Amino acid sequence: MATRKKTLALQYGVSLLFLLLALLLTQLLWPFINPNPTPLFFAAIIAAFYGGFGPGLLVSVLSALAIDYFFFPPFSALDFTVPNLVRMGVFVVVSSLVSWLNGTRKRLLDEREKLLKQVGGFNDELREKVASATEELAATNSSLFNSQQRLARSERLAVVGQMAASLAHEIGTPLNSISGHLELLATNHPYHADTQRRIRVINNQIDFIVGTVKRLLEWTHRKRISLQPVGINELIREVLWLVGPTLDKHAITVELTLDEQLPPLRVDRDSLQQVFLNLINNSIDAMPGGGRIEVVTRLDEHAGIAEIVFRDSGVGIGPDAAKHLFEPMWTSKPTGSGFGLAIAREIMADHSGEITALEGLPHGAAFRLILPLEETEVKAAYVEGELSNVA
Numbered sequence: 001m002a003t004r005k006k007t008l009a010l011q012y013g014v015s016l017l018f019l020l021l022a023l024l025l026t027q028l029l030w031p032f033i034n035p036n037p038t039p040l041f042f043a044a045i046i047a048a049f050y051g052g053f054g055p056g057l058l059v060s061v062l063s064a065l066a067i068d069y070f071f072f073p074p075f076s077a078l079d080f081t082v083p084n085l086v087r088m089g090v091f092v093v094v095s096s097l098v099s100w101l102n103g104t105r106k107r108l109l110d111e112r113e114k115l116l117k118q119v120g121g122f123n124d125e126l127r128e129k130v131a132s133a134t135e136e137l138a139a140t141n142s143s144l145f146n147s148q149q150r151l152a153r154s155e156r157l158a159v160v161g162q163m164a165a166s167l168a169h170e171i172g173t174p175l176n177s178i179s180g181h182l183e184l185l186a187t188n189h190p191y192h193a194d195t196q197r198r199i200r201v202i203n204n205q206i207d208f209i210v211g212t213v214k215r216l217l218e219w220t221h222r223k224r225i226s227l228q229p230v231g232i233n234e235l236i237r238e239v240l241w242l243v244g245p246t247l248d249k250h251a252i253t254v255e256l257t258l259d260e261q262l263p264p265l266r267v268d269r270d271s272l273q274q275v276f277l278n279l280i281n282n283s284i285d286a287m288p289g290g291g292r293i294e295v296v297t298r299l300d301e302h303a304g305i306a307e308i309v310f311r312d313s314g315v316g317i318g319p320d321a322a323k324h325l326f327e328p329m330w331t332s333k334p335t336g337s338g339f340g341l342a343i344a345r346e347i348m349a350d351h352s353g354e355i356t357a358l359e360g361l362p363h364g365a366a367f368r369l370i371l372p373l374e375e376t377e378v379k380a381a382y383v384e385g386e387l388s389n390v391a
Contacts, residue, residue: 008054011054011055012054012055012058014047014055015046015047015055015058015059016055016058016059016062018043018046018047018059019043019047019059019062019063019066021043022039022042022043022063023039023043023066023070025039026039026070027070043059043063044059044060044063044091044094047059047060048060048094048096048098048102057092057096060091060092060094060096061091061092063091064091064092065078171209171213175206175209175210178202178206179203179206182199182202182203182206185199186199225268225271225347225350225351226268227266227267227268228266228267228268228269229264229265229266230264230265230266230267230269230272231262231264232262232264232265232267232272232297232306232308232371233258233259233260233262233297235269235272235273235276236256236258236276236295236297236308237256238273239273239276239277239280240254240256240280240295242277243277243280243281243284246284247284247293250284250287250288250290251289251290251291252283252284252287252290252291252292252293253291253292253293254292254293254294254295255292255293255294255295256294256295257294257295257296257297258295258296258297259297259298259299261299262297262298262299262306263299263373265306265371265373267351267371268347268350268351271347271350271351272347272351274343274344274347275343275344275347275348275355275369276310278340278341278343278344279310279344279367280293280310281340282340282341282365283310283312283314283365286312286314286315286316286364286365287312287313287314287315291312291313291314291364292312292313293310293311293312293313294309294310294311294312295308295309295310295311296308296309296311297309299373301373304372304373304374305370305371305372305373306370306371306372306373307368307369307370308368308369308370308371309358309366309367309368309369310366310367310369311358311361311364311365311366311367312364312365312366313363313364314364314365315364315365316361316363316364316365317357317365325341325357327342341355348369348370348371351371351372352371352372353369353370353371353372354369354370355367355368355369355370356368
């Protein structure tokens with residue numbers, strides 16, 4: 001209300017100022033202007049255009065009276081004759097017409113502005129809907145792609161599982177027979193150093209074959225994981241305690257940066273421990289001359305995730321190796337089986353999480369693990385422990 005009054009006062013004040021300026025200009029230019037009241041006439045038009053009907057009407061009446069009072073005989077007196085009344089009527093009609101036209105123009109401009117805002121709002125809403133639909137489509141495509149990848153891996157897994165079971169059965173009996181004969185040879189030649197050395201070499205190779213087949217079976221024979229509340233920080237400390245002697249032996253130090261606000265997560269303790277052990281063992285292999293392992297945990301409540309990072313100061317991961325890190329039976333280590341990271345990826349997927357190798361590091365290697373804070377549906381399963389038929 002106060003703003004409206006100020007606006008009206010400003011409109012009337014400026015309109016009267018136009019009138020005074022026109023009156024002064026008419027007085028100064030009286031000898032040169034014909035017809036004489038031209039400035040006052042324009043003052044009425046300008047006031048109507050700027051202030052609207054009220055200020056325009058006021059200035060029109062005052063302009064007509066000023067012309068009659070100052071510029072037409074009898075001077076300094078008002079004479080309401082027919083010509084003067086006609087002049088006043090012309091002023092009022094013209095100012096009213098200008099005021100009406102200007103009001104119509106303003107209304108059209110306001111409606112135009114309103115329509116432009118509505119169109120802009122529609123465009124913004126449309127852009128938001130298109131962006132949302134695009135994001136949903138991208139998420140759907142990503143989910144479909146991941147599902148197709150999991151299905152393809154499952155199909156390959158089934159084939160590999162059948163092959164592994166058949167392989168374990170086929171080589172189990174011959175390996176047992178070979179082991180028996182080696183034990184007999186070792187008993188018959190206890191003092192023959194060269195024979196004992198060769199027997200140890202053969203036994204080591206047999207153990208390597210058995211271990212490879214066992215790991216293959218572990219990767220293919222899966223059982224449903226059991227989700228229980230587990231403190232991730234405590235599990236990390238427990239794993240590091242288990243491998244402590246090995247770390248000391250290789251002159252490897254550990255730096256922990258654990259977020260103590262991280263709540264217990266519903267995970268399969270044994271499966272997650274296997275992931276941690278695999279990453280730590282890989283770091284140990286990458287630092288034969290000693291080094292440092294850094295373990296970081298972080299709670300991201302906004303994203304609803306827990307983040308775990310394992311970083312070492314080892315030789316790092318080459319660009320060619322990075323392409324195949326999570327492929328089964330692929331390894332860059334002379335004695336590796338190629339199943340560790342493939343198993344780790346499957347375990348993380350079973351927990352609705354993920355594991356990725358961080359890129360662009362100046363040295364060393366780092367793996368980032370993501371686990372959801374909320375309990376999710378168990379989608380897959382993990383390892384069966386019955387491997388006794390391979391020995």
